[in-house]
Amino acid sequence: MGTVSQLHERIRPPAHRVQSEEEALDIARSLAADFAQQASDRDINRILPYDEVEALSQSGLLGISVPSEHGGIDISNCVLAEVIAILAEADPSIAQILQTHFHVLEAVRIGGGEDQRASLFDRAIIGDRFGAIFCESGASGTDQHSLHLTADGLGFRLNGRSQPSASILFSDWIALFATDKRKGLIAAVVSRNTEGIQIIDDWDGFGQRTSGNGTTILHNVYLNADALFQHREKLAEPTVIDSVNQLTRAGINLGIARSALAATMEFVRTGSHSGDGNGDERAVNDPLIVTRIGEIAIRIEAATAMVERAGSKIDAAQINLTEDHVIDAALSVAAAQTITADIAMEAADTLFELAGTESARIGLNLDRHWRNARIHTLHEPARRKYHIVGNYHLNGVKPSKTSLP
Numbered sequence: 249m250g251t252v253s254q255l256h257e258r259i260r261p262p263a264h265r266v267q268s269e270e271e272a273l274d275i276a277r278s279l280a281a282d283f284a285q286q287a288s289d290r291d292i293n294r295i296l297p298y299d300e301v302e303a304l305s306q307s308g309l310l311g312i313s314v315p316s317e318h319g320g321i322d323i324s325n326c327v328l329a330e331v332i333a334i335l336a337e338a339d340p341s342i343a344q345i346l347q348t349h350f351h352v353l354e355a356v357r358i359g360g361g362e363d364q365r366a367s368l369f370d371r372a373i374i375g376d377r378f379g380a381i382f383c384e385s386g387a388s389g390t391d392q393h394s395l396h397l398t399a400d401g402l403g404f405r406l407n408g409r410s411q412p413s414a415s416i417l418f419s420d421w422i423a424l425f426a427t428d429k430r431k432g433l434i435a436a437v438v439s440r441n442t443e444g445i446q447i448i449d450d451w452d453g454f455g456q457r458t459s460g461n462g463t464t465i466l467h468n469v470y471l472n473a474d475a476l477f478q479h480r481e482k483l484a485e486p487t488v489i490d491s492v493n494q495l496t497r498a499g500i501n502l503g504i505a506r507s508a509l510a511a512t513m514e515f516v517r518t519g520s521h522s523g524d525g526n527g528d529e530r531a532v533n534d535p536l537i538v539t540r541i542g543e544i545a546i547r548i549e550a551a552t553a554m555v556e557r558a559g560s561k562i563d564a565a566q567i568n569l570t571e572d573h574v575i576d577a578a579l580s581v582a583a584a585q586t587i588t589a590d591i592a593m594e595a596a597d598t599l600f601e602l603a604g605t606e607s608a609r610i611g612l613n614l615d616r617h618w619r620n621a622r623i624h625t626l627h628e629p630a631r632r633k634y635h636i637v638g639n640y641h642l643n644g645v646k647p648s649k650t651s652l653p
Contacts, residue, residue, distance in 0.1 A: 263375030264308035265319075269327045272312050276331045279307055280338035287339040288613045290458050297342055297458055301377070301418050304342065311373035313350050315357065318369040325492065325566075326559030329499035333555070336503020337510070340620045341459035343500050345377060345415040351493040352378040352423040352437070358487050359435055361478030368437060371421065378437070379419030381410045381464050383426050395426045395466065397434060402473040404434060410464040416447055417460035424471070425483075433484055436475040444469040455616070455623030486574040488565045491581045495562060498555050498581070500624055501588035505548050508595035508617040513541060515603040515614070537602050544595050551588045558584040571646075578647055579640065582633045589630055592621040 266272050283300050290297055304310065313328060314320025323331075328350065336343035349372075356368050372378065383395045395408035406424065416422070419440050426434045438445070444467040451461035483489065516531045531537050558580040565573035596618035600607055607614050639645040 260302075260305065260375055263306050263311065263373065265373070266308040266312050266321060268321060269323055272309060272321070272323060272327065272331055273334070275307050275309060276334040279303060279309075280334050282338075283335065283342055284338035288616060290339070291341070291616045292613045294457050296417065296460060297339070298418075300339070300342055301345060301460075304345065305375035305377060308373075308375070309346070310349060310375055310377060311369075313353050314369045314372055318366060319373055320369065324559060325495055325562040326556040328492075329495050329502075329555050329559050332496050332499035333503040333506070333552075336500040337506045338503075339458075340500050340504050340507075340624065341456050343503060344456060344459040344624075345418055347493065347496040347500060348380050348414045349378045350496055351489065352380050352421075354487075354489045354492040355423060355425075355435065355477075355483060356437070358489055359477040359480045359483045364437075364478060368421070376420040377415075377418055378421045378423060379413060379416040379440075380423040380425065381413050381416070383408065383410055383424075397426055397428050397431060399431075400470065403476065404431075404471045406466045406469045406471060408466055410466075412451055412461045412463050415460040416462045416464055417449055422464070433480055434471070435477040435480040435483055436471045437477075438469070438471065438475050442469060453623050455619035455621070457619075486571045487569065488562050488574055488577050491558075491562050491565070491574075491577045494581045494585050494628065495555065495558055497624070497628065498558070498585040498588040501585070501592040501621070502548070502551055502555060504617060504621045504624065505544075505551065505588065505592040505595040508592070508599050508621070509541070509544050509548060511614055511617060512544075512595070512599040512602055515599070515607055516541070531602075540598060540602060544591070544598055547591045548595070551584070551591045554580075554584040554587050575640075575646060579637055582637055585628060586630045586633045589621075589625040589628070593618075593625060596621045 264275075266275065282303070283297070286295075289295065309331060311320050312323040312331070314322070316322045332343050332346050335346065353369070353372055356365055360368065368378075395406050395410075398405045398407075406426070421437055422440055422442075422445065423435070423437045428434060440447070446465040446467065448463040448465065450463050451457075451459070453461070477483070516537060558577070561573075561577040561580040565577040599614060599617060603614070636647050640647060
């Protein structure tokens, strides 16, 4: 904890080439089965999943959102969210890597030049991982978490310290997004091993403990003209970049909820007893427990349908990128994310409600489901979504690009 993390250059064999959405789902299920075996041990001992992350790179899943003209399968967003949900059910910390990765690739699709898209999409297809840093750039750079941006020839120099960034420890490439009052939006992708980039393994959250979050320090990092997005002005226009990010976040919520329900049912079947006094001590025959399990299962199914609908709305907006389509997608994603966040927390709480005091033993580590849900849902509070959606429907106030999702 608090150590400098440096991912050395390595020769990675080219990743598998995924050919269809069905194959992507099959690969996700196969990986999930492996990832789940040691997920609890990794969490309780904070063992970062380097081997598992390499398996993820080799699987080909990192390239599934790449457009078909660049060699990918241009996967539908509802299937993309389901891939992430499958992995999150096994280990939401590993699934979080994909959340940031696909967010960056969507930004590349919108803001990158043709050569940049070809190059960076090829890196994703062969298994490279993309992380991101989002910072406000200040003129003085005095804010602890701001970037000091200065022009240098055709490029820029960056100095400063980022806020903890999701899964940055596992990144091969880092997208830098900085908003400067004078220079506007600066967006670039650089190698993780670029001179002046220092990544600190300092994440100490009680949930998502092995997701590879960390702080990035930038020491006079040079962004040359080739690294800067050629069409970065498009990132300030209505897009579904953030909707893709929030949809994948909803997929992680959904996976956590499914995992908590599975753990509940397993514990109830094997380690809990009914207290209704009817002479049958098997918890599986307690009507209250059976009913509660049914309630959670139905809500998870409803949340899954909402994620699928939101994914379809994003698909439509990507095909026809109008403001109306972008807003429609954003509102649908907001609903999906809010509902999945609710069911993730509810399913985690229900685990202990139904399994009883025995389920609270530290050695079982069942609290990881609640901890993961709580940490993950803190990033986008539901109250913020309710206000933005309500303001749109009641007052006709369109969500700003940065407010939703």
